[in-house]
Amino acid sequence: MSGKSFSRLIGAVEPSQTLAIDGKARALSAAGKDVVGFGAGEPDFDTPANVKEAACRAIAEGRTKYTPVAGTLALREAIARKLKADNGLAYGPDRIVVSCGAKHALYNAVRVLCNPGDEVIILSPYWVTYPAQVIMAGGTPVYVAADARNGYRLDPEKIRAAVTPRTRAIIVNSPNNPTGWVAGRDELTALAEIALEHHLHIISDEIYEKIIYPPAAHLSIASLGDAVKELTVVVNGVSKSHAMTGWRIGYLAAAPEIATLAERLQSHCTSNPDSIAQAAAVEAMNGDQGFVAMMVRSFLDRRDYLVKRLSAMPGIRCRTPRGAFYAFPDISALGVGSAALAEDLLEKALVAVVPGAAFGADANIRLSYATSMENIEKGMDRMERYLRAR
DSSP: TTTTTHHHHHHHHHOOHHHHHHHHHHHHHHHTTOEEOOOOOOOSOOOOHHHHHHHHHHTTTTTOOOOOOOHHHHHHHHHHHHHHHHHHOOOHHHHHHHHEHHHHHHHHHHHHOTTTOOOOEESSOTTTTHHHHHHHHTTTTEEEEEOOOGTOOOOOOHHHHHHTTTHHHHHHHHSSTOOOOOOOOOHHHHHHHHHOOOOOOOEEEEETTTOOOTTOOOGGGGGGOHHHHEEEEEEEEEETTOOOGOOOOOOEEHHHHHHHHHHHHHHHHTTOOOOOOHHHHHHHHHOHHHHHHHHHHHHHHHHHHHHHHHHTTOOOOOOOOSSTEEEBBBGGGGGOOOOOOHHHHHHHEEEEOOOGGTTTTBBEEEEEEEEHHHHHHHHHHHHHHHHHHH
16 A cells, blocks of 8 residues: 555544553453453443333334434433533523534534644643544644642643634543543633633533532533633533443534534534434433432442552552542652553553553553442452562
8 A cells, every 4th residue: 555645634643542451451351361451431330221221112113213413302402401400501402412422522523613723722631532633623732731739620820821822722621531630610710711811612521520429519611601601512421421331422512603513514424323322312311310329329439449549559649539430540659651550560460551641641540440349459459469569
């Protein structure tokens, strides 16, 4: 294939390191190795029975055809009710676009908002896909690092200093992957003021909204006033909240012109999201929410155990996450980079973690506690033995 040229934008994008680690762990497991995986970003719980039953009904009723590109009216109405009840946000169904997962919704938002040469501010540490999506849109990621010593709180002055005439948008993710940071009202108010001052769009990734631990509380930045709401693209979905990662249902809610363009873009990429998954998502939105509370209680127990074990290991410092289901311990005292440590842990201890370098933080590693307590205990025992023997 020499002599052929391919897309420079796609060529500049690195593969997802979180999925790469998960792939390596699966390969070792397939080869008969007993790997404890802390890599995957998905709940280990099964999708609730009522949600699966709704999908079966949809199949039995023949709801297997194309739906409107932006999603069924029933689902968009359910999302609108959820946004109003949970977040105090009034969106009509025409301002909501349902996509093939929240990642797809984020991609639609970035592509709609960005022209080649535009800059997008990404708060760091960040989810690995944000920079890739900006690059694929022809934009330039601009990173603003949060200080771990300050609980990863937003620094308005750093953000303001990063704004240039080419800045188009800011991406904020709260509750945060990978740090577990949850934005406070004061932080979001300061961010909103910067966006309004410079007329910048905000892409607010709220996919971990339901996975939050008291006394932390989720607040959508779009709820801080009509002006900031019009600048904000709210992204969410059912993947994390209802253990529906494989169903691939996410959505965005935005100003009419943004929603219209996102729908137009999607019409030429994927068309509608899966019809059966949409029926299941309606039940997830409208049905009993006891599953969510049960899952979060379990995550809380796992979090407390994992943080306690990590904090007792030599060379490890670990903050207690306030949301999501990841620990992000500082490994800088070990004198080794995150990729090298992750490789050693996988090869020598059969423990899979994600290098913090993938999130813009080489002094850290990420461990998902969306796995059983039995696996967490086994993995912590192995990791501690490895570190004490170094």
